[in-house]
Amino acid sequence: MSYALREALATFRRTPLLTVLSGSMIALSLFVIGLFGLVAYNIRTVLADIEERVEIVAYLRDDAGPQAVELVRAEIASFPEVAAVNFVSREQALEDARAELEEFRSLFADLESNPLPASFEIRLRPGMQDGSEVRAVAERLQAYDIVEDTRFGQEWVDKIFLLRRVAGVATAVLGGAFAIVAMLIIGTAVRMAIFARRDEIRIMQLVGATDAFVRRPFVIEGFVTGLLGGALALPATWGVYRALSGSVIDLHWLPPVWIAVGITAGALLGVIASARAVRRHVREL
Amino acid sequence: MIRFENVSKEYPRSGLALADVSFHVGKGEFCFLTGHSGAGKSTVLRLIHMEEAPSAGEVRVSGYVAGRVRRRDVAILRRKIGYVFQDFRLLPNRTAAENVAFALEVTGAKKAVVRTKVGRLLARVGLASKAESYPGELSGGEQQRVAVARALANDPIVLLADEPTGNLDPRATRGIFELFREINAAGTAILFATHDVELVRENGGYRVLEMERGAVVYDSAAQTV
Numbered sequence: 204m205s206y207a208l209r210e211a212l213a214t215f216r217r218t219p220l221l222t223v224l225s226g227s228m229i230a231l232s233l234f235v236i237g238l239f240g241l242v243a244y245n246i247r248t249v250l251a252d253i254e255e256r257v258e259i260v261a262y263l264r265d266d267a268g269p270q271a272v273e274l275v276r277a278e279i280a281s282f283p284e285v286a287a288v289n290f291v292s293r294e295q296a297l298e299d300a301r302a303e304l305e306e307f308r309s310l311f312a313d314l315e316s317n318p319l320p321a322s323f324e325i326r327l328r329p330g331m332q333d334g335s336e337v338r339a340v341a342e343r344l345q346a347y348d349i350v351e352d353t354r355f356g357q358e359w360v361d362k363i364f365l366l367r368r369v370a371g372v373a374t375a376v377l378g379g380a381f382a383i384v385a386m387l388i389i390g391t392a393v394r395m396a397i398f399a400r401r402d403e404i405r406i407m408q409l410v411g412a413t414d415a416f417v418r419r420p421f422v423i424e425g426f427v428t429g430l431l432g433g434a435l436a437l438p439a440t441w442g443v444y445r446a447l448s449g450s451v452i453d454l455h456w457l458p459p460v461w462i463a464v465g466i467t468a469g470a471l472l473g474v475i476a477s478a479r480a481v482r483r484h485v486r487e488l
Numbered sequence: 489m490i491r492f493e494n495v496s497k498e499y500p501r502s503g504l505a506l507a508d509v510s511f512h513v514g515k516g517e518f519c520f521l522t523g524h525s526g527a528g529k530s531t532v533l534r535l536i537h538m539e540e541a542p543s544a545g546e547v548r549v550s551g552y553v554a555g556r557v558r559r560r561d562v563a564i565l566r567r568k569i570g571y572v573f574q575d576f577r578l579l580p581n582r583t584a585a586e587n588v589a590f591a592l593e594v595t596g597a598k599k600a601v602v603r604t605k606v607g608r609l610l611a612r613v614g615l616a617s618k619a620e621s622y623p624g625e626l627s628g629g630e631q632q633r634v635a636v637a638r639a640l641a642n643d644p645i646v647l648l649a650d651e652p653t654g655n656l657d658p659r660a661t662r663g664i665f666e667l668f669r670e671i672n673a674a675g676t677a678i679l680f681a682t683h684d685v686e687l688v689r690e691n692g693g694y695r696v697l698e699m700e701r702g703a704v705v706y707d708s709a710a711q712t713v
Contacts, residue, residue, distance in 0.1 A: 206593050217581045403579055409537075410638065411567035412594035413560055 207419035214400075214424050221399055222428065225392035229432025230439070232385035233469050237440030239381050240461055241454065243374045248455050250367050257332045257363070259325040259341050259355040265293075267321070267349035275347050279323060284331040284340050289324040293317050320351060334364045386472055389432075393425055393476040397484060404484045414485050421481045422474055429473020433466035489515050489645065489677060490536055495545035497531050497702075505531040507702040508545070513679060515645070518672045520688050521681040523699035529681040532699070533648045536679070537569055538562045550645060567595055570639030570647040570676070574654035576631045578623040584610065584634045585619040591641035609637040613667060629660030636667055646677040653684060661687065 215222045261279075263272065272290065280288045291299070296319040301308060327340065337360050341353040397404075407417045441456070448454045457465075490513040497506040506528050513519050521529045534540050535547045541555030548554075552565050578587045585606050592602045610616050613633040623631050632652060639647055649668065653661040665687065672678045682688065688696060698706035 206596075402577070406577055406579060406590070407594055408563070409566065409571055409577070410591035410594055411563050411565075411642065413563040416563075416594055416596075 207416075207423055210420035211423035211427060214420070215427075218396075218399070221396050225396045226428050226431045226435065228392035229389050229429055229469060229473065230435035232388045233433050233436035233465060234439045236378075236381050236385055236468075237436050237457075237465060238443060239378060240457055240465065241440060241444055243370075243378065244457055244461065245454050246370050246374075250363065250370060251329070253363055254332045254367070255329065257327060257337060257355070257360055259327070259337060259344065259353055261323040261325065261341075261344045261347075261350045262320040262352045262354070263322060263349050264351045265320060271349050272321070275349055276323060279325060279344065282340065282343070284327050284336055286326045286328045289326075291322045291324060293319055293321045296320070296322065332360075333367075334361045386476075389429070389469075389472045390476040390479070393428070393473065394480040394483075396424075396428075397421060397477065397480040401484050404481070408485070417485055418478060418481045421477045425473035425475075425477025426470050427473070429470040430466065432473070433469030436469070437462060437466065489513060489550055490679070491546075491548040492532070492535075493546045493548075495535065495542045495547055497528075497535065497540070498543045505702050506535075506542070509702070509704050510545075511697060511704055511707060513646070513677060516672070516675050516677050517695065518669075518678045519680065519695040519697055520691075521679055521697050521699065522683065522685070522688055524683055527683075527699040528702040529683075529699055530650055531702075533571075533650050533679065533681060536646075536648060537571060538565060567642040568645050570636075570642075570644035572632070572635050572639050572647065572649045572652045574651035576623070576628075576635045576655075578631055578634055578638075580623050583620050583622055584615060584626065584637075587623070587634055588637045588641055591638045595642060605641065606637075609640055610634075612640070613637045627660070628656050629663055632656060632660070632664050633667065636664070636671075640671065640676075644676060646679060647671060649678065649680045649682075651682055652680070653682065653687065665691065 276288050276290055279285060294317065297314075297317050300319060323344075325340070325344075327337065334357075337355050338357070341355055344350050344353050404417055444454055444456055492509050492511050495506055495509045496504065498504050509528070509532070521532060523529055531540075535542055535554055536549055538547075538549070538552070538554050538557060541547075546553060550565065550568060552561060557565070578584075579590070582590070588606045588609050589602050592605060597605070607616065607619070610619050613636050615630060615633050615637065618626060618630060621630075623634065626634065632655075636647075636652075647668070652668075653664055656664060661684075668678055668680065669691075688694075696706065696708040697704055
């Protein structure tokens with residue numbers, strides 16, 4: 204085992220209190236980030252669910268023949284934005300209306316002819332559901348002769364889009380602020396640990412250690428502390444998730460990529476903070 | 489080997505610490521650096537150790553010039569300079585053997601080499617049986633011996649001692665000084681800073697550089713300066 208690695212590990216044995224202290228400070232700040240991530244991820248998931256339901260309905264003229272309908276259907280299905288096209292015949296529309304609108308059952312029962320038009324129900328691909336995309340597809344549909352009118356709940360789509368933008372900005376701003384606070388806390392924790400060992404750094408230089416040699420064990424130590432902090436923050440976040448998920452609200456757990464990024468960020472922060480703090484002491488001589 | 493030429497050192501807050509100091513210490517020489525506290529002894533040692541650069545003049549150690557040397561070379565040079573302090577500067581959470589080993593490990597020495605050399609060094613300073621003791625379990629004299637063993641780890645060409653007996657009782661002082669004499673006899677130059685006039689007087693025959701208010705006022709090698 205290299206000297207630097209041995210020294211880094213020996214530190215945890217020599218100064219366990221300091222290690223636990225800085226490790227918990229890192230864990231605590233990553234825990235806050237974890238909670239924030241949990242909220243952000245769930246908001247994203249809910250919004251994505253809602254977006255999934257964005258649908259364009261194209262009402263067809265009553266005189267549209269089955270051949271024309273089929274031709275247009277195939278053409279619409281080949282639009283890059285379109286995920287699926289469902290044809291609803293006039294009869295089907297009436298049946299649906301009877302089933303869904305019970306209050307008007309008597310009204311529908313007395314009809315002499317079917318007033319409802321046939322239609323296409325068009326679902327768009329994920330990521331192509333914001334206001335402008337939806338509007339663009341709707342406009343292209345209008346160009347077909349057999350299409351009488353299109354509906355896609357313009358206000359609703361715009362609102363979702365706005366909500367997603369607000370959520371995105373809020374996530375970035377709050378997440379950035381939390382990350383900065385966490386970085387400051389982690390930096391302070393590491394600096395504190397290194398300040399306590401400034402004599403050691405002084406003596407290392409006294410006996411002729413190069414700057415890189417002095418830095419190495421501290422940087423490894425920062426990496427391990429960061430990793431430990433991340434590993435501690437994870438079960439804490441999961442505990443909160445379980446507690447809320449069972450009783451208050453149904454939440455989704457973070458995807459593995461987010462967790463991996465979080466823990467890696469912890470380790471990386473530990474490394475950067477250590478390197479900076481050591482450099483300050485090394486340069487003093 | 490160590491050459492000061494018209495060296496001055498001024499600190500922004502405390503003012504002039506050295507004023508136009510010139511002297512030369514040769515290979516294997518033993519030299520007392522005497523004077524009251526604040527006379528500039530420690531500043532001279534720090535300049536030799538290249539912890540600072542002079543404000544004027546030139547400090548040359550083993551071919552390296554203070555202030556013009558690369559940081560990496562400073563580290564290499566320090567391995568050739570042993571340094572012993574009044575307050576020992578041992579790491580309290582490491583054993584005597586680990587404290588000595590520290591100086592070897594920074595040079596990238598192999599584990600087996602470190603182990604044998606540490607054993608030899610501790611035996612040389614008379615502490616073979618206390619290798620596994622922590623500094624807190626050792627007397628002042630013993631701690632200073634560990635510090636000397638650490639200073640000798642990389643076979644230095646010169647040993648700088650900054651009041652090494654300042655915290656020791658007369659008996660321990662004699663023991664430590666005897667150790668320095670042996671080290672010098674084996675060929676290592678020694679610059680021994682002390683304000684203990686008694687110690688200098690008892691050990692006449694060695695060169696004495698006396699400092700006062702930042703200047704060398706007496707050099708026994710040159711009679712007067």
